[in-house]
Amino acid sequence: MPGQALAHAVVWSVTALATLGVLLRPWRLPEATWPVVGALLLMAGALLPLPAAWHAVAQGTDVYLFLVGMMLLAELARREGLFDWLAALAARRAGGSASRLFDLVYLVGIVVTMLLSNDATAVVLTPAVYAVARAARAPPLPYLYICAFIANAASFLLPISNPANLVVFDAHLPPLGAWLARFALPSLVAIVMTYGVLRVAQRRNLDAELASAVPVLVLGPGGRVAAGGIVATAAVLLVASARGMTLGLPTFAAGSLSVLVALWRARQPPWPLLRGISWGVLPLVAGLFALVAAVQRTGLLMSLGTLLRQAATHTPGATWMVGISTALACNVANNLPVALVAGGVLHAPPALPASVVSVLLVAVDLGPNLSVTGSLATILWLVALRREGAHVGGWQFLRLGACVMFPALMAALAALSWTAR
Secondary structure, X not given: OHHHHHXXXXXXXXXXXXXXXXXXXXXXXXXOHHHHHHHHHHHHOOOOOHHHHHHHHHHOHHHHHHHHHHHHHHHHHHHOOHHHHHXXXXXXXXXXXXXXXXXXXXXXXXXXXXXXXXXXXXXXXXXXXXXHHHHOXXXXXXXXXXXXXXXXXXXXXXXXXXXXXXXXXXXXXXXXXXXXXXXXXXXXXXXXXXXXXXXXXXXXXXXXXXXXXXXXXXXXXXXXXXXXXXXXXXXXXXXXXXXXXXXXXXXXXXXXXHHXXXXXXXXXXXHHHHHOOOOOHHXXXXXXXXXXXXXXXXXXXXXHHXXXXXXXXXOOOOHHHHHHHHHHHHHHHOHHHHHHHHXXXXXXXXXXXXXHHHHHHHHHHHHHHHOOOOXXXXXXXXXXXXXXXXXXXXXXXXXXXXXXXXXXXXXXXXXXXXXXX
């Protein structure tokens, strides 16, 4: 029907423009402006009914709780000097070597992503790395780029390393042993390849001598509470993942408890800490969920899922093309909705081969390294940068992302093929 076709075209156009707004940030308006305005326009035009929009926003409750918990921990760590303390230690450990500092930040990024998830790397590690660069009197961007790229490159080391992993597999999540047998080598290859490309791309910034005589401050009680809260949160997430629980509520509880303990010890009110949190992240995520719901109502995602299944099951040698196409799609529609589509395709009968499932997961996790709109972690990274006074443009990131993502993706897919033999 012509009317229906026009309505679908409007939904797709508004969604595309909203995504472009997040990427380009016209007039320096916050990223959340564009998904929220896009969703409101679709609701005003009766293209997204209010109940459907509310249902879509409510579906993200676990994500909101996870983000709030992590942001509480990050702001507590910032205010209590944990980041500055860690920064001084890292700068002294680097011994004035920019290359050694780069390697140290990269290793820490792997560990944080593996145990706390890629979103935590963006929220918690980014301000810490900025503090490290400042303490060492180093240009911050080479080290800040690590936070963005390792957040995705290391995000399939463990099931909890990326919320998209849980979305893709849903109730069919493999046991940890089977997960490692399938993904350990591709993950290692992706991490090494990403490291190599980043080192080459930033080589001119890694020759300078850095400050090494950095005084290490005494970490106060509040900083120790923040550090304990981050470690406890990592343990809680591992236990929750092993028991098949959602991760949002445990993370929120751990972050809230850490803040309450720190504030109680210092006899301080919570308002200054709460004002320091980037609350604009929540409407950004809610707007993205609403736009995805609108696109789903047009049937586009279902059609893409059908094409994906047909390509994976009926076209010889199409597995790699499925992986590359999925990786690119993550940068158009964000990897969370793409993960939802992939999960729906995977769990609808007939079952897809395990090799195809693995390719889809790697593409959903690694593909977002191409652009700033590819994953929530990268968007959170941009927000964290802005809070520190740094700025990376969408096209600037895209140029580097194209150099980083494609080699890592192809190497990871090759490793998957070798593992499946």
